[in-house]
Amino acid sequence: MRSRTLSALLLPLAMLLAACGGATSAAPTDHTDGKGETTLTIGDQKGGYEAILRASGRLDDLDYRIRWSTFTSGPPLLEAVSAGAVDIGGVGNTPPVFAAGSDSRITVVGASHGSSAGEAIVVPKDSPLRGPAQLKGRTIAVAQGSSAHYQLITALKKAGLRITDVKLAYLQPADALAAFNRGRVDAWAIWDPYTSQVLRSTRARVLTTGEGVVNGLSFQVASPAALKDDRKSKAIGDLLHRLQQAQDWVFEHPEAWAKVWAKETGLSYEVALDAVRRSYGTRVPVAVDPAAIASEQAIADTFAHLKLIPRHFAFEDYVDTRFNRDLPPSSAAPRSYGKASS
Template identity: 80%
Template sequence: MRRRTLPGLLLPFALLLTACGGASSANTAGNTDGKGGVVLDIGDQRGGYEAILRASGELDDLDYRVTWSTFTSGPPLLEAVSARAVDLGGVGNTPPVFAAGSDSKIVVVGATHGSSAGEAIVVPEDSPLKKPAQLKGRSIAVAQGSSAHYQLVASLKSAGLRISDVKLNYLQPADALAAFSRGKVDAWAIWDPYTSQILRTAKARVLTTGEGVVNGLGFQVASPAALKDRKKSRAIGDLLIRLQRAQEWVFEHPEAWAKVWAKETGMPYEVALDAVKLTHGTRVPVAVDAAAIASEQQIADTFAELGLIPRRFSFEDYVDTRFNRDLPASSAAPRSYGKASS
């Protein structure tokens, strides 16, 4: 029965928040909640910043206007930032590395730290694979340039394997779901909320997670041109503060946010709530500090060594710390809902 629900699952999967993945398109829509002469163009992902800010009331009483461009993944969002089509957007830990590696015009201005439990490699429930070392020679679906891509590399390394020891199938989530469900691949490297959805709606289990192997960071990334504009820079700073308050609201109201998120993305409420409690609601706004930069440098160096980005570079050159304020260190522990909420 679960496998027969596959066609109905593909559309929600295509629409879900994908902070980390590959190619997509953008749609622009105006937002007239604010007032004043400054217009901040924000690259968003469905069920992302706009939904969180609106649900938490943080889009009220703006003294600038916001417009939204919607993407289904991080890399094309950063292409838009580099092209000055948007001023600011949020992505996972790997898209900035691929963008900077291509010499894109981007600046990391904010960060969050959350649980890596939703970063997972999943296998079919009846798979003979019991540990990551057994992935040698197996086929694995993964979105190129995604946080799952790095999590896969790091997990293989921890198991004594190299990326060349497995057969990679670069697939975006909807195609990967189809391949996984039809037995075309042995495993799937994925991130939440896809992890929560596949575990609830298909016969799958977790082989390993990103806990202890990936940094759990996400970033807000701005256009250099926007930062040079005094009024836009001030608006970006204000929005980052509002995002911090909105994230606090998500943690304090997980059920309310799950209802909004489910409606925005088309995923079942139960899946949304699982994802909120597993990873999405665990995020803590943190400083873009030396530790965060060093952790991202490690990701950059890894992909450079694998020949998956065009050049080596210093991640620090793509960071602006002016908005760090008094935020906790990037190593701050993610929030936890505890066993009662799991």
């Protein structure tokens, strides 16, 4: 019963697959904010930019219009950016790599750096496994092409193992949870808020996290056509500044944001607060600098080597640094609330 219940709880989180590959579609758009002649179409996800900007009061006094277009995950959002149907949207560290590897017309214009504690490999509490090196020969559930997939690869490498030393079960979260609870896999590579939800709702513990092995970055990605439009480019710069202020608000008001986020996504308040403190509230807006580009290049090269993307490419060709302003470097330390529940 516990497995079935949590599987049902995971279903509302389909819209939070920003870090994950896979095709999903956009929901209809039927509302706007602001006023003025310029309209910026923003690709969003449930509990994403619109929710955080509205909760923090950063949608007030707009001198341009925002049209919201809601997507269930990062990959189709970037498809819309490439097609020019969306001017800008936010995604995790993996979707830009897959989009660029497929020759999509996208440009990374902003970034934030957060804790990688929510990128985790979890095992049952009674598992004999105590470290990544003991995963050799074991079966691990992971969403193919996701940030968790890359985290798994790097965690194994750090432990002296190759991806071929383990057995991979490519499963999306709801199916992975069922396999995990039924003992069909030995471990599960996952990301927040799934990490927080699993630790709250099942007999699981963390084997290792992404801290020290993955970059903890997320990105704002714009349409090249929008960047060539002076009025839209100005609006994008303003939006990035408002998002920076909104992220500051989240850090300062984790409980208030957790209540909003829980209502938006169907998460329980306790899980939402865990995820805010473990991952989402820790983010610091940072520059898209050479270190960030090099880190994304490593992800791109890894997935190209595994033939999960069709070609090798230079990630720097998909970056515009005009909005870096005086932002801290991408290596800036994430904010911290102390330890989240586990």
